[in-house]
Amino acid sequence: MExxxxxxxxxxAPERSVEQAAQPDEEYFIVRVGELTLGVRxxxxxxxxxxxxxxxxxxxxxxxxxxxxxxxEVVPLIDLLRxxxxxxxxxxxxxxxxxxxxxxxxxxxxxxxxxGLRRVFVADKLAPPAGxxxxxxxxxxxxxxxxxxxxxxxxxxxxVQAARQKALAR
Amino acid sequence: MDEAVDVVLFEIAGVRYGADLAQVRRVxxxxxxxxxxxxxxxxxxxxxxxxxxAEHLTECRLAVDAVLGVQKIPLAQLRxxxxxxxxxxxxxxAWVDGKDTVLLVDLHALNxxxxxxxxxxxxx
Numbered sequence: 001m002e003x004x005x006x007x008x009x010x011x012x013a014p015e016r017s018v019e020q021a022a023q024p025d026e027e028y029f030i031v032r033v034g035e036l037t038l039g040v041r042x043x044x045x046x047x048x049x050x051x052x053x054x055x056x057x058x059x060x061x062x063x064x065x066x067x068x069x070x071x072x073e074v075v076p077l078i079d080l081l082r083x084x085x086x087x088x089x090x091x092x093x094x095x096x097x098x099x100x101x102x103x104x105x106x107x108x109x110x111x112x113x114x115x116g117l118r119r120v121f122v123a124d125k126l127a128p129p130a131g132x133x134x135x136x137x138x139x140x141x142x143x144x145x146x147x148x149x150x151x152x153x154x155x156x157x158x159x160v161q162a163a164r165q166k167a168l169a170r
Numbered sequence: 171m172d173e174a175v176d177v178v179l180f181e182i183a184g185v186r187y188g189a190d191l192a193q194v195r196r197v198x199x200x201x202x203x204x205x206x207x208x209x210x211x212x213x214x215x216x217x218x219x220x221x222x223x224a225e226h227l228t229e230c231r232l233a234v235d236a237v238l239g240v241q242k243i244p245l246a247q248l249r250x251x252x253x254x255x256x257x258x259x260x261x262x263x264a265w266v267d268g269k270d271t272v273l274l275v276d277l278h279a280l281n282x283x284x285x286x287x288x289x290x291x292x293x294x
Contacts, residue, residue: 055271056185058210058260067252067264069271074249074264106252 025119028153029098031111033089034081039120039143039153046101048114051091061166062088068097068108075099077108078163080154084135100156107160118147125153138162173245177265177274179238180220183211186272188265191240193277195221200233208233209260209280222277230281248274 003011028039029048049070054077056066063083067074077097081087089095089110096114100107125141129150132139140155176191187210200219210232219231249264260279265272 052269053271055264055273057273058275067271067273069264069266069269072266074252074266074271076252104253 023121023123025121027117027119030115030118030148030151031096031098031109032113032115033111034087036081036084036086037115037148037151038080039118039151040098040100040156041153042117044100044102044156045098046106047099049097049099051095051097051110054091061163063163064167065110070097070099070108073106075106075108077110078159079110080159083159083163084138085133086135100160102157102160105160105164107163118145120151120153128152174242175245175248177241177243178220179241179272180218180234181236181238182213182234184214184235185211186238186270188241188243188272188274189220189222189277190274193222195223195229197221197237198231201231202233204231205233206230206281209282210275220277224278224281230277232277232280 027042029042029045031038031040052068052070054066054068057064057076060066063079065077065079068077069075079089081089089112091110092112094113096111097108098111098114100109120143124143126143128136128139128142130136132152135152138155138159140153142153143151145151177188178191178194179186179188181187198219198221200213200216202216205219213233213235215235216233218234218237220234220237221229221231224230243265247266249266251261251263260275261273262276262279263274265274
C-alpha cells in the first residue's frame with residue numbers, strides 16, 4: 001500500500017529538534033536575590049532546600065552569615081548580595097538554601113526565591129556588559145530572556161574560590 | 171559505648187556556644203573590670219562569667235548571658251568546621267544538635283594575649 005505524504009514525512013523525520021541538536025545548551029537554576037535574578041549552573045547545585053537555623057560565626061566576613069546544619073553536615077552559608085556588594089539578603093518564608101558542591105567544598109547560598117530550572121543556549125551567552133562593577137567579575141555571562149529580561153549567569157566556582165580567599169585573608 | 175566529651179554550653183546575645191569543660195575553672199558572677207572583652211559579641215545582660223586558666227597561672231573571664239550546663243556529647247555529633255570558607259581561629263568546630271548547630275570555641279584563643287593567627291585544623 002502506498003504511503004501518504006504524512007507517513008513519508010514521518011519516516012524521514014529527525015529524532016530530535018535539528019535546531020536544538022545544532023545548539024548545545026546548559027541547564028541553570030534561576031534564583032532571585034534582592035533585585036538580582038541569577039542563573040546558577042545546575043550541575044554545581046547539589047540540593048535546594050528550606051532554610052534551617054543559622055549559627056553566626058564570630059569575626060567572620062559579613063558575607064559569611066554563619067553555618068547551618070544540614071543532614072548532619074555543617075555547611076557555611078553565604079549571602080550573595082553582601083558578597084557582590086549589592087546590599088544584604090533578608091531571610092523570609094520563600095527563602096531557600098541552595099547547596100553547591102565543588103570538590104571537597106560544600107557551600108550554602110541564601111536565595112530569596114528559587115524560580116526553577118531553565119535551559120540556556122551556549123551560543124546565546126554574551127559577555128557581561130560594562131558598568132556592572134565588581135559583579136561582572138563573578139559572572140560567566142548574560143543572556144537575554146523573554147521571561148527575565150537580562151539574566152546574569154553566575155560563575156559559582158569563582159564565587160566560592162574568592163569567598164574562601166577573602167575569609168582566609170582575615 | 172561511644173566516646174563522648176564534656177562540653178560547657180553557654181549563651182551570648184541569644185547564640186549558644188560550647189567550650190571544652192577541661193578549659194573551664196569555674197562559673198562566676200561577671201566582673202567587667204576583669205573581662206577579656208567581647209570576642210563572641212556583647213552579651214545582652216552579661217550576668218555571668220566563664221573563668222578559664224590563662225598563661226602564667228592567671229585567669230581570664232568571659233562575660234556571658236547564661237551558662238546552660240554541661241553536656242556529654244558523643245563524638246559522632248561533633249564536626250570540624252567546613253573548610254570551604256575558613257572559620258576564624260576562635261571557632262574550632264560544631265556540635266550538630268538536631269536542627270541546630272552549636273559553635274564550639276577554644277577559650278584560650280579568645281584571650282587577646284594568647285590568640286593564635288590561624289588554626290591549622292581549619293586550613294583546607
